[in-house]
Amino acid sequence: MSLRSALRAQTADCHAEVDALFGNFNLSDINDYRAFLRAHARAVPSVEAALEQSGITRLLPDWPERRRTSLLLADIAELGDPATSPLPQPELRNKASLWAAVYVLEGSKLGGAMLAKAVPAHLPSRYLNPQGPKGSMRAFMERLDTSGIDDIAGAVAAARDVFCLFLRAAQLELEAA
Template sequence: MSLRSVLRAQTADCHAEVDKLFGTFDLSRKEQYRTFLRAHARIIPAAEDALEEAGVIRLLPDWPERRRAQLLSADIGELGDRLPERLPPPALQGEAAIWGVLYVLEGSKLGGALLAKSVRDSLPSAYLTPQGPKGAIKVFMDRLDASDVADPAAAVSAARALFDLFLKAGQLELEAVP
């Protein structure tokens, strides 16, 4: 079984919880969209930095073009807000953990493209519609499928930890809304 299949099967419950929570946001409404972006901003910059520190460039040479933290920061700035406090990213010990976190982040781009359709044209949406390398998701999936990870459980653990952080971030932001 490929690492992608293992990750999909063993994180489906987490993925569903995150989709359910973030699906409650009405992205056509400025304040809810801002809250949605702030929740992501608690995770994305820290996770991307952790991936860089762990050596993600060895696995994905086009990594710099895949980063979205600056797009997220710009969108939040355009909405007149500042970045919230970051949550600590999951520990990335080894290649398997890097693949697990990448699986969640790269997959979130597919979800973001769908969500972007509900964002009003007057709102900034660079984060949800990144213009990365052409065919980037296919390249990622091909590399993930070709990965020869000795410990798929470590990849699953890292992916689940990142999904949990998204849940925590979403809940923190929702609690902060008056």
């Protein structure tokens, strides 16, 4: 089983839980949209910082084009919201965990493109509509498939940790509302 297939299969429950929880945000409502972005701002900067501190550019030289923290923070600022404190960074100890964390973020990016359709045109949506290089998702999946990672269990555990970070972020924003 490829790393991608293992991650998809063994994190499907986490992915479904994240989708269900984030589905509680009505993106056509400005207050819900703000909360949705704040939830992401609790998770994405933490994961991206952990990836960078762990040397993700050695595995993905195009990492700088994949980052979305600045887009997210720009959307939040345009909506007049203050910055949200990010949750603690996940521990990314090895290549398997790095690949897994990027897998979750790239999946989030793909899902974001679908969610962007629900955001009214007058609201900022740079974060959900990043203008990265064409084919970057396919390129990432090809790299993931050829990564040579044999620590499937470690990768799955890291991906689940990142999904849990998103869950916690959404719960905090939903509780505050």
